[in-house]
Amino acid sequence: MKRPFVIAVASEKGGVGKTTIATNLAVYLKALQEDLPVTIASFDNHFSVDQMFALGPQPGGSVANLLEGRPIEELATLGQYGVQYVASSQRLQPPSHDPGWLRQRMSASTLDGILILDTRPILDWFTEAALLTADLVLVPVKDRAALINAGSLKKIMADAGRAEKLWLLPSLVDARARLNAEVRVHEFLIYGARERDYQVLDICISKSPKVEGLASGFSSRIWPVLTHARNTSVHGQFKKLAEFVLSSSAAETFEYRNRSGGEGVLEGLPAAWRRKLILECPLCCQQSLHTDGHFFFDLSSRRRGFIHTGCCDQLFAELELDVMSPEEILALTIEGPGLVGPESRLTAHLFDADENLVASEELGEGKGRLHKTLPMMIGRPIDASYRELVIINRQAISPAEQMGDDLYRRFACRRRKIARELRLAGLF
Ligand SMILES: Nc1ncnc2c1ncn2[C@@H]1O[C@H](COP(=O)(O)OP(=O)(O)OP(=O)(O)O)[C@@H](O)[C@H]1O
C-alpha cells in the first residue's frame, strides 16, 4: 500500500524560515533522489510555492480543492525542478471536520513519495491538521521566542502520542553572534531546547544575505538555493537536511508496513532482521521485496535490503570494474572523515566466487548514482560516516530465499572473509 511520507514545516512564530525550508527541501530531495516523487503544498496564502515551482499556466488544482475532499494525486501538478506542487489558495476556509481528517485523507491517498506541507505562522485548523498528518515535523527556531512558541506544537504532537516525530531546526542562525566570549547565541538556544526535552537537529540553517535575496526584489519568481546560492553554507546545510529526511522516511516506511502486518515475506523473520531490513530499493525507493533482487548489507549499521535488478545494472554500469560472474560480490568501502573531506575515499572492490579480491576502483563524485544511493544503504549522510563497508550480491535472489537460514549463513560467511581480505590488504 502506498501513502506519502508527510513532512510538516511549522512554527507559530512568523518569519523563521518555514517557507524557505519547505520549498528548498523539496528541491534538494529531488536533487538527491531524482526518482523519488516529491510534492509540496502550502496552507499559507503568500504563493511562494507557486512562485518557485509553477511551470505553465494550468495547475491541476489548489489547496482549497484538497480541503473540499478531492484526492491530492489529482491536484498535484508537475512543476520546476521535477517537484509536484498543489497550487496555493487566496482564502481558505477551515472545513467542519476535525483536523485529524487530513491524516485519514492522506492515509487513503495513492500519492507516492514525500509530501511537504508548509504552514501559516499560527496554530489554526490547517497547522493542526498538518501536524497530525505528519510523519516528521520540522520546527524552525531562530530565537528564544520561537523556542517558547514551539511548546504548543509539542503538546499537540505529545497528545497524539507522536512527540518523537517533532524536531527543532535552528534557522536564520548568525554563527558569529555571541552571548559572551565562550558561548555563541545559537549554541545557547540549542542547549535551552535540549534542556526542555526537545529533539534538535544537528544541522543549522545559517542566515545568509544571498539566500535572503532569492525571495525579494521585483521578480515574480523565487529561486532555490541549489541553483542560485550554491556557494553559501546554506547549500551544504540543505543537502544535509534532505539526507536526514531521506533516511527518516526510509525508516518510517519500514515501521509503518511492519505495524500494518508487513509483507508476507517478513513473517517469521527474527526481530533483529525485521528491524534492520529496508523494504525499498535504495536506488528508486520503490518496494523491493516482491521480486528477485540483489542483497546488500552495511556492516556498521547492519542495515540490509534488496536492490532491483534494473537499478543494480545501472549501478554496475557506472563502474569500470569488469563484472564477469553472478557469484561475484561488490564491496564498497568509505574511509576517513567523510567524502567531502580531502582525505576521505569511496572505493569499490570486486571479489570472485572464492572471495579473492579481483580489482578495486576509487570512485570520484562523478559516479553520481553510487554517491546518491549510499546514504540510503548506510542510513546516514556520507559525510557523517567514518568507516563503512557495504556488500552487494551480484546475483539476484528471491528475498525469501536470501533471508532463509542456509543462504543467509553462507552470505555471512562470505561477508566475514571479504572483510578479513580487505583488512589484510590494508583497504579497510
Ligand atoms: N537562511 C536564510 N538567510 C537569510 N534570510 C532568510 C533565510 N531563510 C529565510 N530568509 C528570509 O527570511 C524571511 C522569512 O522567511 P520565510 O518566508 O521562509 O519564513 P516563514 O517562517 O515562512 O514566514 P511566515 O511565517 O511569514 O510564513 C524571508 O524574507 C526570507 O527570504
Ligand SMILES: [Mg+2]
Ligand atoms: Mg511562510
